[in-house]
Amino acid sequence: MVQAKPHLPSLTENLQQLSPSGSQQIIQFNHPEKYRTSEWYTGHGEIAASGDGRSFEISATYALKAEVKLVDGVFEPSNLTLAEVYNPRGRCVAIVDQTVDELYGESLRSYFEYHEIPLKLLACRAWESDKTPETVHRLLQFLGKDGCDVSRNEPVLVVGGGVLSDVAGLACALQHRRTPYIMVGTTVVAAIDAGPSPRTCTNGSQFKNSIGAYHPPVLTLVDRNFFGTLATGHVRNGMAEIIKMAVTDDPTLFELMEQYGSQLLETHFATLDADEKLGEIADEVIYRALFSYMKHEGTNMFETYQDRPHAYGHTWSPRFEPAAKLMHGHSVTIGMAFGASLAVEMGWLKLEERDRIIDLCRSVGLSVYHPILEDIDLMLEGQKNMRCKRGEQGLWAPLPKGIGSCDYAQEVSSGLLQTAVENHKQLCSSLPDHGKGKEIYLSDLGLE
Numbered sequence: 001m002v003q004a005k006p007h008l009p010s011l012t013e014n015l016q017q018l019s020p021s022g023s024q025q026i027i028q029f030n031h032p033e034k035y036r037t038s039e040w041y042t043g044h045g046e047i048a049a050s051g052d053g054r055s056f057e058i059s060a061t062y063a064l065k066a067e068v069k070l071v072d073g074v075f076e077p078s079n080l081t082l083a084e085v086y087n088p089r090g091r092c093v094a095i096v097d098q099t100v101d102e103l104y105g106e107s108l109r110s111y112f113e114y115h116e117i118p119l120k121l122l123a124c125r126a127w128e129s130d131k132t133p134e135t136v137h138r139l140l141q142f143l144g145k146d147g148c149d150v151s152r153n154e155p156v157l158v159v160g161g162g163v164l165s166d167v168a169g170l171a172c173a174l175q176h177r178r179t180p181y182i183m184v185g186t187t188v189v190a191a192i193d194a195g196p197s198p199r200t201c202t203n204g205s206q207f208k209n210s211i212g213a214y215h216p217p218v219l220t221l222v223d224r225n226f227f228g229t230l231a232t233g234h235v236r237n238g239m240a241e242i243i244k245m246a247v248t249d250d251p252t253l254f255e256l257m258e259q260y261g262s263q264l265l266e267t268h269f270a271t272l273d274a275d276e277k278l279g280e281i282a283d284e285v286i287y288r289a290l291f292s293y294m295k296h297e298g299t300n301m302f303e304t305y306q307d308r309p310h311a312y313g314h315t316w317s318p319r320f321e322p323a324a325k326l327m328h329g330h331s332v333t334i335g336m337a338f339g340a341s342l343a344v345e346m347g348w349l350k351l352e353e354r355d356r357i358i359d360l361c362r363s364v365g366l367s368v369y370h371p372i373l374e375d376i377d378l379m380l381e382g383q384k385n386m387r388c389k390r391g392e393q394g395l396w397a398p399l400p401k402g403i404g405s406c407d408y409a410q411e412v413s414s415g416l417l418q419t420a421v422e423n424h425k426q427l428c429s430s431l432p433d434h435g436k437g438k439e440i441y442l443s444d445l446g447l448e
């Protein structure tokens with residue numbers, strides 16, 4: 001017997017059900033908790049039918065819970081932070097910077113053995129020259145079906161510096177379109193900036209960090225004990241990102257850096273031969289830099305808005321950093337010092353405030369000048385790239401307005417750019433080393 005086909009309502013009938021009168025109707029969707037894919041992500045949405053049976057509009061919100069924590073001895077067996085995450089899941093899948101694995105791999109493995117948590121670990125070389133789509137692809141092979149086959153609710157543990165956090169974060173963003181990860185930043189840059197950042201990426205052919213996804217770690221653990229084994233040049237490099245937040249957002253942090261910056265550099269944030277008081281200062285500096293950064297970055301996760309103080313020093317530098325093969329931190333301070341001179345030119349900053357910014361960068365050996373600034377065509381190209389990246393409305397270049405606050409320059413004409421470069425060059429030519437700084441160039445090991 002042939003059964004009559006069940007009547008399937010047409011789209012128009014469906015919409016008529018939603019909107020029997022033909023008028024607009026809005027339905028809100030709050031999905032029940034029991035259907036949640038992952039404990040860190042939620043979302044809701046609404047669908048609004050126009051009522052004509054031909055169109056509707058959808059708006060959806062995605063919400064993330066991310067935590068940032070200062071910890072002491074993350075791989076000490078008595079520290080339960082990681083064990084509490086991975087014990088219920090029955091294993092830990094980890095991607096670890098190769099150098100960090102050589103230095104801390106034994107304590108990491110002992111930690112998981114002690115807590116009887118099986119560990120699947122990939123050690124990954126993460127030099128700046130490894131920040132490529134090929135590295136991301138290799139990490140995806142480790143995470144995917146032919147590797148560990150991570151689940152969509154299984155947070156991958158990522159342990160390393162800024163290069164690793166960028167590429168491994170991107171691999172996690174791509175795996176299952178979104179796999180959570182926990183970040184343990186082992187360099188100053190990764191601890192206070194790249195690690196908790198939602199901006200995961202790899203380098204493109206011309207422009208740094210140009211391919212990526214917004215995917216912050218669900219948990220960032222900051223343990224400054226790792227800084228003890230860092231090369232001093234990398235400690236210095238990371239201080240650039242702290243100074244960035246101090247200048248644009250936190251005058252107390254600026255004063256702390258003026259007072260203690262060089263001691264923090266010498267002692268690698270009080271991990272080498274330092275007293276307890278400096279340890280407390282180190283924690284306060286790290287906490288303030290992180291809080292200030294995440295207040296702006298963490299709450300504006302998709303760069304939906306361009307009032308981003310943490311982009312100070314990052315407007316022209318993404319173009320000149322790879323061209324001059326500079327360490328990231330030095331390239332940022334050259335960008336910040338130039339930005340301070342430009343802000344003076346624009347009447348936003350007093351001369352003595354510009355000098356305090358330049359003196360602070362120099363007190364820890366960071367560069368404030370490089371001849372590449374004189375390549376005006378390159379600088380204008382950088383501006384063009386940035387305008388495209390930040391949206392067509394303006395350049396949105398954060399520049400200081402006093403110490404601890406900033407505003408955003410929308411237009412910087414080539415004439416103004418040239419004048420600011422000339423004045424900045426003149427200022428820096430009077431400095432003993434012409435503003436060069438220490439250990440400024442990249443090598444495969446990240447230092448000249």
Ligand SMILES: NC(=O)c1ccc[n+]([C@@H]2O[C@H](COP(=O)([O-])OP(=O)(O)OC[C@H]3O[C@@H](n4cnc5c(N)ncnc54)[C@H](O)[C@@H]3O)[C@@H](O)[C@H]2O)c1
Pocket residue numbers: 097098099100103126127128131160161162163164166186187188189190193194195197198199200201208209226227228229230231234237238328445446
């Ligand atoms: N996504 C973002 O928001 C963001 C922000 C800032 C910087 N970044 C990126 O971060 C990168 C720079 O990061 P970085 O400065 O951490 O450099 P890095 O990751 O290259 O690490 C520096 C070197 O230190 C080694 N290392 C790491 N931890 C160590 C430890 N505890 N002891 C000894 N050696 C250690 C690494 O193997 C590497 O050789 C750049 O590519 C930059 O673009 C991204």
